[in-house]
Amino acid sequence: MGTVTDGRDDVVGERRHLINLAYRLLGSVAEAEDAVQEAYARWYALSRERRAAVDRPGAWLTTVATRVCLDQLGSARARRERYVGEWIPEPLPDPTEWAGDPADRITLDESVNMAFLVVLEAMTPAERVAFVLHDVFRYPFPEVAAMVGRSPAACRQLATSARRRLRTAAPGPAPAPAPAGLVRAFKRAWEARDIDALVSLLAPDATLVADGGGLAGALLRPLRGATRIADYLLFIATKAPDLTLLERTVNGTPGLVARTSGHTVTVAAFDTTPAGVTRIWAVRNPEKLGPWQTEG
Numbered sequence: 176m177g178t179v180t181d182g183r184d185d186v187v188g189e190r191r192h193l194i195n196l197a198y199r200l201l202g203s204v205a206e207a208e209d210a211v212q213e214a215y216a217r218w219y220a221l222s223r224e225r226r227a228a229v230d231r232p233g234a235w236l237t238t239v240a241t242r243v244c245l246d247q248l249g250s251a252r253a254r255r256e257r258y259v260g261e262w263i264p265e266p267l268p269d270p271t272e273w274a275g276d277p278a279d280r281i282t283l284d285e286s287v288n289m290a291f292l293v294v295l296e297a298m299t300p301a302e303r304v305a306f307v308l309h310d311v312f313r314y315p316f317p318e319v320a321a322m323v324g325r326s327p328a329a330c331r332q333l334a335t336s337a338r339r340r341l342r343t344a345a346p347g348p349a350p351a352p353a354p355a356g357l358v359r360a361f362k363r364a365w366e367a368r369d370i371d372a373l374v375s376l377l378a379p380d381a382t383l384v385a386d387g388g389g390l391a392g393a394l395l396r397p398l399r400g401a402t403r404i405a406d407y408l409l410f411i412a413t414k415a416p417d418l419t420l421l422e423r424t425v426n427g428t429p430g431l432v433a434r435t436s437g438h439t440v441t442v443a444a445f446d447t448t449p450a451g452v453t454r455i456w457a458v459r460n461p462e463k464l465g466p467w468q469t470e471g
Contacts, residue, residue, distance in 0.1 A: 186218060186232045191280070193240045198281050199307050200244040201251070202264030202292050204466065208279060210247060214240040238322045241304060245323060248300035259389030261397065263456050264292040265463040266442040269424040272466075283427030286311045289444035289456050292426070294344045298337050305330045306337035353445035353452060355422070358429040361445075361452065362420045368412055370405045377401035378450040388460035391440070404455070415440075432467060439467040 193214060197207035214236050218226065229235045255262045267287060270280045285291060286307075295303050301323070308319045309330070316327040316334075323330065353361075357376065364372035383404045387393025398404055412418060421432045425444040433441035442464060446454040458464065 186215070186236060189233045189236050190215075192233070193236060194279050195281050196237065196307070196312060197240055197244050198267075199286055199292075199295070199311060200241070200304060201247060202296060203463075204265050204267070204279070204281070205462070206247060206251070207244075210240055210243045213243050234318075241308065241322045242324075245300055245304050248303060252300070259387070260393055260395040261384050261386050262296070262388075263384060263386035263458050263463075264289065264296065266430075266444060266456075266458050266467070267426045268466050272423070283424070285427070287426050288428055289426050290446050290454070293456070294341055297344065298340055299333075301325075302333045302337040302340070305333035309334050310338070353429050353447045355429040357447060357452065358422060358431060358445060362422060362431055365408055365412060366420060368409050370409055373405035373408060374401045376451050377404055378448060378453045381451070381453050381455070383407065383455045383457065385457040386460050386463070388462065390461055391459040393457070393459045401451075439464050442467055 190211060193211040194207055197210045198204060201207050201210065217239050218232070218236060221229075226232070266289070267281055267283065270283065281287065295307070298306065304323055305319055305325075308314045308322065309316060314322070316330050319330045320327040325333075361373070361376050364376060379401050380399065381401050381404055383394070383398040385393035385398075394407075398407055415435055417435050419434045421434065423430055423432045423442075425431075425442055428444065430445060431441075431443045432439055433443070440459060440461075442458045444456045444458075445452050
């Protein structure tokens with residue numbers, strides 16, 4: 176980003192907030208960075224006089240970034256219909272292990288855990304934007320309305336519809352992120368190729384979703400059932416004898432990273448209930464693993 180000389184350098188400090196917002200709206204670090212870059216490009220395309228006339232540059236940038244994300248969400252739906260296999264949101268490492276610019280590090284909280292992001296993917300673009308702006312970032316509906324070009328009442332209804340989708344996706348007690356002890360036990364069972372231990376750690380109706388995007392070997396459809404998942408994991412271990420498993424924070428919760436020859440090939444996030452691991456999301460698409468390509 177070039178140096179600004181008109182007294183509005185304060186806008187650079189908005190970058191982290193914008194990246195956090197855009198990631199939650201898009202589920203992709205790369206797309207979030209593109210959206211924020213576009214918002215800044217439009218800001219710097221304004222004349223000096225027009226920039227000086229903006230009372231709240233941060234609000235201006237947030238509005239532009241939101242609208243860019245809304246447009247991207249519409250086109251992303253079409254792209255994901257052509258996506259090879261399942262599409263999973265891009266996984267996030269712990270900020271201390273982030274390989275990129277510190278300004279691009281995304282704050283980890285419950286609004287970026289994988290289960291939550293997957294439900295957001297099921298919302299319409301308008302629902303997702305209204306819900307994230309209001310329920311996650313706490314913008315009042317009049318401000319949300321100004322950002323998305325709808326009435327406050329319409330935005331309130333969109334957020335209500337989004338909450339209904341959340342309740343439908345997770346009726347009853349919400350699944351919990353896997354505790355570190357359970358992830359560690361899962362790692363050890365996988366490394367030992369102990370199928371009985373793996374099955375015992377998985378809920379009987381557990382689901383494994385893998386995302387290779389046609390660029391890495393992965394399941395084209397979700398795999399269901401504890402025994403089938405355990406068999407598949409042991410097959411993977413047999414095919415990659417040099418596979419190394421590491422316990423890492425994935426989107427703010429305990430997860431596993433698989434490496435071969437020091438190169439990250441899979442990042443796995445987990446959900447659990449008292450019955451065991453209920454869902455595993457395994458991201459193998461190398462285009463989504465950039466922040467994970469560090470030694471550690």
